[in-house]
Amino acid sequence: MRSWCAVYVDVGYLLASAATRVTGSSLRSSVEVDYPGLIAALVQQVEADSGLPVLRVNWYDSGARPGGQPDHHQDQIGLLPQVKLRLGRLSYAGEQKGVDVRLGLDLALQGRSRVADVVYLVSGDDDLTEAVEEAQGAGVQVKLLSVPGVNGLSHAVSKHLRRAADSELLVDTETIDTCVRSRALPPGLVPTTGDGEEAVQAPEVAPEPSSEADLDLDLDVELDPDLDEPVPDSIEPEPVPVAGTSEAADETVPESEPSGTPVLSPSPSIFGQRRATELVLPPPPGWSASAGGEVGVALFDAVAYAVVSSWCRTATPASLADLRGSRPAIPGELDRALLLDLASRSGGDDIDDAGRHQVRERFWHHVGRIRLS
Structure with missing residues (x-):
């Protein structure tokens, strides 16, 4: 046989x-x-x-x-x-x-x-x-x-x-x-500016400005929603050379809207710097990556941070809204990941009720810190 x-x-x-x-x-x-x-x-x-x-x-x-x-x-x-x-x-x-x-x-x-x-x-x-x-x-x-x-x-x-x-x-x-x-986008594929930094940086956790003065904006300049670039209030059209002059042979009349304002088209570099909105979880103050060895609150916080950070890599703003709206219930996949990772990093097979409560509390703490980038 x-x-x-x-x-x-x-x-x-x-x-x-x-x-x-x-x-x-x-x-x-x-x-x-x-x-x-x-x-x-x-x-x-x-x-x-x-x-x-x-x-x-x-x-x-x-x-x-x-x-x-x-x-x-x-x-x-x-x-x-x-x-x-x-x-x-x-x-x-x-x-x-x-x-x-x-x-x-x-x-x-x-x-x-x-x-x-x-x-x-x-x-x-x-x-x-x-x-x-x-x-x-x-x-x-x-x-x-x-x-x-x-x-x-x-x-x-x-x-x-x-x-x-x-x-x-x-x-x-x-x-x-x-x-x-x-599933996360490799860092090398993130569009960069000419200075070599990311085109869109994750905003830091900071208090919201309380007045227009805190924003430090030039209120005389408006933003074109299609270009994300400042556009002056008015644009003076190029002078049109008179037919028969020497300038007319080398110059062309720019295409204009009926009002006489030239049509502005975004450059390819602008599209190259744009990317879809993503979720970013800033590291907590004083936090550093560790391969293990945490105890007590540090262990719960490290496990929760790792799960939320991993979830952010593929989540969308709509997913974030749904997750926050489901509180206090944690979706099954995320809850299993929390408990499995906690058991793995603590070296024990069983997690008591107090441990479950604390790791879930830290989970919602980090969900509240997620920012859009």
Whole structure:
């Protein structure tokens, strides 16, 4: 009888951990994923490690459409060769339902049937520990395939699950860095002025001016809304040379509106400096990036700041208005990212009610600091 290996992928864990490595937050919507390339790289890695061909990649995720139905990306994944799409569903609160149960049952039942001799589990969920032990009881070797963090260590893997597995290896860092990319516009693509600075700077948090004198504006100059440039109140038309003079041969009469004012057209450089409005979260006073080690309030603030900052990279002003209007309820994806990142950075699997309250309070604090750029 031919021997096989199989891969069981907890997509929620895979993408959240990959997003943390790429963007600093587990917010899944902050990254774009090359799914065919990612799955092909995982297959290549496990075949090289086990020396066995892959029987199947079991892909566990929640259906993105109502009723647990797959979206376009999930449909395309299900059509890939040797990939089995196993979907749960999303609750009204945006929480995954049925995904972990499907994965655990498949792992235990297929393990008893000896569908594969070696199983690679891409997950860090403590709830799968018993399913791993059931498969091992049937003679199946279970290896953890975890996502590396920026420190090179496995990210967000339960110690109980790590202890139960036969061994653990890391997904190749090149696989993550190549197949998972941030949705944010790279700094090199931001339009710049001739001085090399950004065309639109994020405004600093400052008190609003109380009078026209504080604005320091020249009230005799108005702004053309189409050009974002000052335009004088009146423009003197160029003198028209009289026919038959020497000047008429070299000069042309400018095109004019019926009133005699020349038509002003924006230069290409003006359009090159314009870009869509984006959301910017200024760093708090005295804040500096850190790879970890925060305690107490500093930890809650760092986690909340990372999630809000990551969300800002792809959000729109309308999204910001909707988010602020939903207070105090935090959308499910953002709330999951807050709790997952807090558990990961604190090194614990369980978060008490006080910790949940504080990280959510810091979340709304930073949402209130978002500015338009």
